Amino acid sequence: MAVFDASNKTVTIKLVYYGCALGGKTTNLVTLHRLTDPEGRQGLVSIATTNDRTLFFDLLPMDLGQVGGLAVKVKLYTVPGQIHYELTRRQVLAGADGVVLVVDSSPEAAEWNVWTFKNLRENLENNHLDPDETPTVVQWNKRDLPHARAVEDLHKDLNVRGLPEFEAVATAGVGVVETFAEVLKAAIVKTYAKTGRPVKDRDQLGQIVDKALEQARKRIPDEEPDRSPTFDRRFDWDAYREEQEDLGHDRRVVDQSSLLSESVATSMMLAERLESLKSMERLSKRRGHMMNALSRLAPMLADPKAKVLPPGVTALLLEGAQRKRGSLLLYLPGDKIMDVREAVPDGTDALNDTTSDAVGSVAQLLCERSEGVSVIDDIVTELFFGQAPSSVDGVASLLVASLDCDGIAFGALLIYGRVSEARFDDTEREYWKTAGVL
Numbered sequence: 286m287a288v289f290d291a292s293n294k295t296v297t298i299k300l301v302y303y304g305c306a307l308g309g310k311t312t313n314l315v316t317l318h319r320l321t322d323p324e325g326r327q328g329l330v331s332i333a334t335t336n337d338r339t340l341f342f343d344l345l346p347m348d349l350g351q352v353g354g355l356a357v358k359v360k361l362y363t364v365p366g367q368i369h370y371e372l373t374r375r376q377v378l379a380g381a382d383g384v385v386l387v388v389d390s391s392p393e394a395a396e397w398n399v400w401t402f403k404n405l406r407e408n409l410e411n412n413h414l415d416p417d418e419t420p421t422v423v424q425w426n427k428r429d430l431p432h433a434r435a436v437e438d439l440h441k442d443l444n445v446r447g448l449p450e451f452e453a454v455a456t457a458g459v460g461v462v463e464t465f466a467e468v469l470k471a472a473i474v475k476t477y478a479k480t481g482r483p484v485k486d487r488d489q490l491g492q493i494v495d496k497a498l499e500q501a502r503k504r505i506p507d508e509e510p511d512r513s514p515t516f517d518r519r520f521d522w523d524a525y526r527e528e529q530e531d532l533g534h535d536r537r538v539v540d541q542s543s544l545l546s547e548s549v550a551t552s553m554m555l556a557e558r559l560e561s562l563k564s565m566e567r568l569s570k571r572r573g574h575m576m577n578a579l580s581r582l583a584p585m586l587a588d589p590k591a592k593v594l595p596p597g598v599t600a601l602l603l604e605g606a607q608r609k610r611g612s613l614l615l616y617l618p619g620d621k622i623m624d625v626r627e628a629v630p631d632g633t634d635a636l637n638d639t640t641s642d643a644v645g646s647v648a649q650l651l652c653e654r655s656e657g658v659s660v661i662d663d664i665v666t667e668l669f670f671g672q673a674p675s676s677v678d679g680v681a682s683l684l685v686a687s688l689d690c691d692g693i694a695f696g697a698l699l700i701y702g703r704v705s706e707a708r709f710d711d712t713e714r715e716y717w718k719t720a721g722v723l
């Protein structure tokens with residue numbers, strides 16, 4: 286289904302090349318790629334078997350330019366024609382805005398072509414797309430084959446609905462651009478109509494599309510395709526692959542045995558991406574909490590009635606960092622313990638209560654020694670040599686953030702990390718540092 290991106294004023298249209306096996310769908314895309322993008326700015330992505338049969342799909346992205354104030358991007362896909370890839374065919378067809386039915390003109394393909402027309406209808410319906418409303422163009426391909434069936438026969442047998450039809454020699458570029466232009470115009474008309482911006486002037490649309498493809502048409506070789514048998518002029522996939530590799534595009538070849546590991550690897554990659562997205566989500570939620578707390582703190586401090594530090598600051602900041610225990614301590618000039626201005630959860634600070642007559646409270650020592658933010662990851666070992674008082678039971682780590690006013694330290698925040706909580710990381714250090722200077 287066409288995708289509208291209102292912010293970038295872009296519409297992306299999906300076109301699917303459908304048809305029986307070996308009919309020339311991939312060749313259509315390869316040729317279009319060469320004609321529209323000879324420098325290979327955008328890559329053609331093909332997931333093929335080792336003998337170049339489409340396994341999943343081919344994808345060619347293309348920028349068409351502006352139509353009716355919107356930048357039109359086109360995504361061209363081919364389905365695998367081989368009969369046993371039914372589920373893949375259905376999946377690739379989902380959301381198609383237009384379809385090209387590539388018909389192999391050789392008599393051997395007659396039965397398969399009939400099957401394909403029926404199969405397309407079924408798969409459009411399976412995708413909840415109306416076959417009679419989906420823009421569809423028929424391409425009689427391989428017209429260079431000496432024994433190609435007459436177009437009148439093909440038309441009578443297959444195109445009973447009288448869909449637009451084009452003769453083509455996809456390998457030589459004949460009819461490829463014309464087919465594409467026709468389905469593109471029809472898909473644009475349909476897509477724009479659905480979104481309430483109907484194309485009023487179809488001739489003008491035709492001119493825009495033709496202009497966008499003008500250079501591509503000029504690149505089609507002039508000479509008439511020779512009528513030698515197919516096998517003499519088969520498409521040179523090896524040369525094409527080398528050419529693409531030189532351009533830095535990777536035409537991916539997957540054989541049956543490596544398919545499973547390819548799928549597992551892809552799933553793993555997706556899982557990893559998902560995981561890193563989830564952790565980014567967790568981090569941004571956490572940052573959101575912190576930003577919220579800091580932005581609530583700022584107006585409290587700016588209030589002229591607030592006396593230096595208004596009550597509730599500690600609880601607010603702890604909430605922002607999702608911590609449960611901490612205190613705001615101020616220096617008492619000439620004293621060896623600190624003034625516990627606020628302490629969560631119970632109004633006391635374990636390290637300020639832990640004193641020795643000679644040096645004063647542990648909290649005071651820590652605050653004096655720390656500048657900015659410092660962290661002790663294992664307080665039991667580092668502060669108490671394995672003999673911690675019961676008042677710090679359940680505490681693992683400690684963060685000390687100095688409180689500064691015009692470069693002069695007047696106290697500190699002590700944040701206790703419990704055994705069950707995460708360590709203090711750089712995000713949180715940054716947060717407490719900001720809180721300390723606000």
Ligand SMILES: Nc1nc2c(ncn2[C@@H]2O[C@H](COP(=O)(O)OP(=O)(O)OP(=O)(O)O)[C@@H](O)[C@H]2O)c(=O)[nH]1
Nearest residue numbers: 306307308309310311312339365366427454455520
């Ligand atoms: N003579 C001749 N051969 C063509 C033409 N178009 C494609 N071929 C050849 O037909 C063979 C199959 O072409 P593909 O484009 O791979 O066919 P496909 O429809 O993508 O096939 P699947 O991916 O298996 O469904 C290749 O060898 C092409 O070179 C054409 O117009 N004339």
Ligand SMILES: [Mg+2]
Nearest residue numbers: 310311338339
């Ligand atoms: Mg193919």
